[in-house]
Amino acid sequence: MADGPLLRIEDLTVAFGAVTAVDAVGFDVPARGTIGLIGPNGAGKTTLLNAISGFVRAAGSIAFDGRELLDRSPVARARLGIARTFQQPRMFGDQTLLDHLRVAADHAPGDALAPAGAVEAVGLAAPLDAPCRELSAHEQTLAEIARALVQRPRLLLLDEPAAGLVPTEVAELRVAIGRLTAELELAVLLIDHDMDLVLQASDTVHVLDFGKRIFAGTPEEVRSSQLVIDAYLGTDWEAA
Amino acid sequence: MTGRLVGGLALLAALALVPQLASPFWVFVLATAVAYMVAALSVNVLLGQAGMVGLFPAAFVGLGAYFAAIVAGETGSWVLAVLAAAAVCLAVGAVVGVTGTRLRGMAFGIVTLAFALAMEAVAFRHGFLGIDPAFGATLDRPVLLGVDFIDDVSVYYLVLAVAVVTWAVVALHERARPGRTWRAIRDDEVAAMTLGARVGLYRIWAAALSGAVGGVAGALFITVQGQANVESFTTFASLLIFAAAMTAGTRSVAGAVLAGLLLAALPELLIELAITGKVVPLLFAFGVLTSLKGHDGIVGGVRHAASALRARAGRRGGRGIGGPPRPAVEGGGADG
Numbered sequence: 001m002a003d004g005p006l007l008r009i010e011d012l013t014v015a016f017g018a019v020t021a022v023d024a025v026g027f028d029v030p031a032r033g034t035i036g037l038i039g040p041n042g043a044g045k046t047t048l049l050n051a052i053s054g055f056v057r058a059a060g061s062i063a064f065d066g067r068e069l070l071d072r073s074p075v076a077r078a079r080l081g082i083a084r085t086f087q088q089p090r091m092f093g094d095q096t097l098l099d100h101l102r103v104a105a106d107h108a109p110g111d112a113l114a115p116a117g118a119v120e121a122v123g124l125a126a127p128l129d130a131p132c133r134e135l136s137a138h139e140q141t142l143a144e145i146a147r148a149l150v151q152r153p154r155l156l157l158l159d160e161p162a163a164g165l166v167p168t169e170v171a172e173l174r175v176a177i178g179r180l181t182a183e184l185e186l187a188v189l190l191i192d193h194d195m196d197l198v199l200q201a202s203d204t205v206h207v208l209d210f211g212k213r214i215f216a217g218t219p220e221e222v223r224s225s226q227l228v229i230d231a232y233l234g235t236d237w238e239a240a
Numbered sequence: 241m242t243g244r245l246v247g248g249l250a251l252l253a254a255l256a257l258v259p260q261l262a263s264p265f266w267v268f269v270l271a272t273a274v275a276y277m278v279a280a281l282s283v284n285v286l287l288g289q290a291g292m293v294g295l296f297p298a299a300f301v302g303l304g305a306y307f308a309a310i311v312a313g314e315t316g317s318w319v320l321a322v323l324a325a326a327a328v329c330l331a332v333g334a335v336v337g338v339t340g341t342r343l344r345g346m347a348f349g350i351v352t353l354a355f356a357l358a359m360e361a362v363a364f365r366h367g368f369l370g371i372d373p374a375f376g377a378t379l380d381r382p383v384l385l386g387v388d389f390i391d392d393v394s395v396y397y398l399v400l401a402v403a404v405v406t407w408a409v410v411a412l413h414e415r416a417r418p419g420r421t422w423r424a425i426r427d428d429e430v431a432a433m434t435l436g437a438r439v440g441l442y443r444i445w446a447a448a449l450s451g452a453v454g455g456v457a458g459a460l461f462i463t464v465q466g467q468a469n470v471e472s473f474t475t476f477a478s479l480l481i482f483a484a485a486m487t488a489g490t491r492s493v494a495g496a497v498l499a500g501l502l503l504a505a506l507p508e509l510l511i512e513l514a515i516t517g518k519v520v521p522l523l524f525a526f527g528v529l530t531s532l533k534g535h536d537g538i539v540g541g542v543r544h545a546a547s548a549l550r551a552r553a554g555r556r557g558g559r560g561i562g563g564p565p566r567p568a569v570e571g572g573g574a575d576g
Contacts (some may be wrong), residue, residue: 053434078436086431093427103420107436151435 004066005051006031006187008157011060014047014211021047022058023211029155033181036219038195038203043208045191046087049157052189053077053084064155068152083153087160088198089140091132097143098128104150111152113184118146121184122176138169142176149180155187156180162194171195177201199223251497255400259393269508271464275301277500278403278457280485281493282450285410287482288490288536290446291426292340293349297481299359300329300451302473304368304458309377309468318382318463325459326452334444335450341440342496344429352421356478364470376469379462399460406456407493413449422446486511487527489537498539 005028014022022044029035036080037045051058054074062069069077091128098115105112113121115128126135126141132143141161148156162170174197181188192198198205199219207215207228215228222228255274255477259267279301285427286294304325312321364373371377382398389395413419421442424432433439462468471477484502489495502523510516530541 055430074433075436075438078434084434090428090431092424092431095423096428099420099423103424103432103437105433106417108419109436148433220290 005029007189008063009048009052009061009128010063012051013046013059013060014056014212015059020048020211022051024209025083025211025213026060027206027213027216029187029189031154031187031205032185034177034201036169036191036198037189037208038193038198038205038222039208042210044211045208046159047211048208049084049159049189051193053082053157078107078151081109081152081154082139082152082157083148083155085141085159085161087147087163089137091140091144092141094131094133096129096131097124097126097135097146100132100143100147101128101150104147108151113150113152114212115146115150118149121149122146123172123178123179134141137164138166141173145176145180149184152184153186155189158188158190158192160192161190162192162197163177170194173197175202242287248493251494252404255497256397259396264392266394266508268392268464268506271392272461273500273504274396274399274403275457275461275464275500276484276503277496278406278453278460279481280488280496280499281403281407282454282457283412283482283485284490284493284496285413285453286446286450287485288492288495289414289426290443290450292424292443292446293346293352294447294450295349295353295482296336296356296359296478297450297454297457297485298358298473298475298477300333301458301461301477301481302359302364302468302470303332304329304455305379305462305468305473306364306371306377306458307455308459309371309379309462310369312379312382318379318384322456322459325455327455329455329458330448330452333454334448336451337444337447340443340447344513348568351394353475353478356475360470360475364473371472376467377462378467381463393462396444396558399464402439402456402460406453407496410449410453411493416441418445479519483524483527485537486531487524487537489535489539491536492539495537495539498537 006144007029009028010026012022012025013020025044027035027050037048039045043110047056051054052062052069054069054072054077058070060070064077064080067080069080072080092103097119101115101118119126119128120147123141124139124140124146125144132140135143145156145158145161161173165173177188177190178201180186188201190198190201199222202219205217205219205222206213207222215222215225217225258270262270279297281292282297282300286292307328308321308325310323312318315321336352336355340348343351367373381395382388384398387394389398421432421437424435424437425439425442428437461472481499481503484499485496486496488502506520506523510520527537530537533541535544544568
């Protein structure tokens with residue numbers, strides 16, 4: 001197991017009626033570091049994440065640590081060590097930050113990370129007794145990541161964590177993601193529209209369009225790929 | 241948290257003082273109210289904690305009352321009767337709860353309503369367990385450890401003691417892993433799933449505990465009344481208990497206490513004060529309004545008003561007990 005990738009996606013296809021949202025996509029996620037996933041709206045990024053975490057039906061194969069995921073429930077996948085966040089942070093009503101972290105610890109597959117440790121790891125300054133509803137969008141994003149980290153996941157799926165954040169907050173987020181992969185020994189699969197974030201935080205970047213993977217490479221290769229620039233990033237991208 | 245503890249102890253002290261202050265008639269009424277408080281507590285578990293709409297509390301009260309009567313009659317042990325009522329209703333609650341692993345929101349509510357209807361029409365009205373539907377079941381007041389609970393004052397303390405124990409069992413759940421998981425599922429089921437929470441299991445667990453609490457309420461009810469028949473366990477009674485619990489508030493023990501008083505004591509109070517008319521519907525309308533405002537019933541509304549007053553008085557950072565409005569039912573999450 002240790003030799004292979006943590007996650008191996010092969011020939012993954014997700015269809016909604018006549019629309020093929022993810023079309024025969026395949027790539028590996030190593031056990032450490034960050035894999036970025038970019039593409040325009042509707043490219044199938046979130047659908048791919050939903051297929052990995054088990055919220056949509058998919059054909060093909062997703063193997064996690066050598067075990068096939070597609071016939072497992074979302075709960076079973078979480079218990080294997082796959083955590084995720086959502087585009088809109090899904091918090092538990094007006095429950096406190098500590099409540100969120102505790103319930104994550106309750107259901108952690110192994111030893112849980114201490115709440116204070118999880119909050120520190122993402123650089124969240126909010127008090128633990130703060131109701132999450134009163135946190136800012138940025139703080140909720142970090143709180144949702146902290147909630148996932150409490151479970152000491154081996155793979156963390158981040159679905160547009162920079163959505164709605166201002167540039168300084170995105171910079172903090174990038175630092176936090178770097179710290180996670182370095183200190184907590186986990187793999188991150190990062191989706192975002194913020195190119196700077198994805199290209200700076202990722203070791204490898206995959207580019208999706210219309211459900212197909214059309215490019216993969218290092219951030220530098222993506223930056224210099226005329227194909228990617230033409231198709232996805234637009235002419236203003238280089239200035240970004 | 242400390243404020244809540246003080247409030248709870250004050251509430252308990254007030255309830256314990258009742259027989260010293262009230263007339264014999266009112267002691268009897270309030271002993272009945274304590275049984276209804278436990279019935280409302282069963283709604284607290286299912287709706288308030290797990291966010292599940294269970295329109296069947298009186299069915300468990302009836303089931304508990306009947307089983308308590310039978311077991312007490314067979315064994316002569318009142319303690320065993322109460323435990324049997326809880327155990328049977330725990331099992332039945334779990335079975336009904338299995339439907340809650342597939343059904344959400346009002347669909348589950350309709351199943352529970354059907355269960356209440358079936359229990360009324362098929363069981364309670366048709367010689368269920370050999371009990372004459374017209375007359376109902378009887379249960380003699382017990383003698384425990386040499387103490388005869390024949391009079392209303394002593395039976396009041398007996399049912400209050402069992403109610404406190406029942407509440408303690410519920411509170412142990414609410415403050416620990418099951419309670420945290422129920423509230424997480426209530427507020428966002430998808431997020432709870434991504435944390436690996438076995439949603440179906442916890443929904444069954446909530447239904448089972450709620451059923452057991454309802455069963456205890458039934459045992460207490462028939463202990464106070466001495467006799468009970470189907471008229472106390474109808475589908476309408478289920479809806480009334482559910483509505484009273486929602487009106488009072490389903491997320492605090494204070495809400496359950498208030499619901500018990502609304503159900504058992506308020507009608508008697510209105511008669512005593514010679515008030516007739518539309519007071520009860522008005523009260524429920526008030527409860528609906530507080531729910532629509534996003535508060536947890538009357539108790540939630542009062543708490544919100546109190547924390548707003550405190551905030552206005554100049555205390556900043558008021559992340560107090562009232563807190564911001566919350567969705568009334570199903571937590572507004574994926575369960576809606």
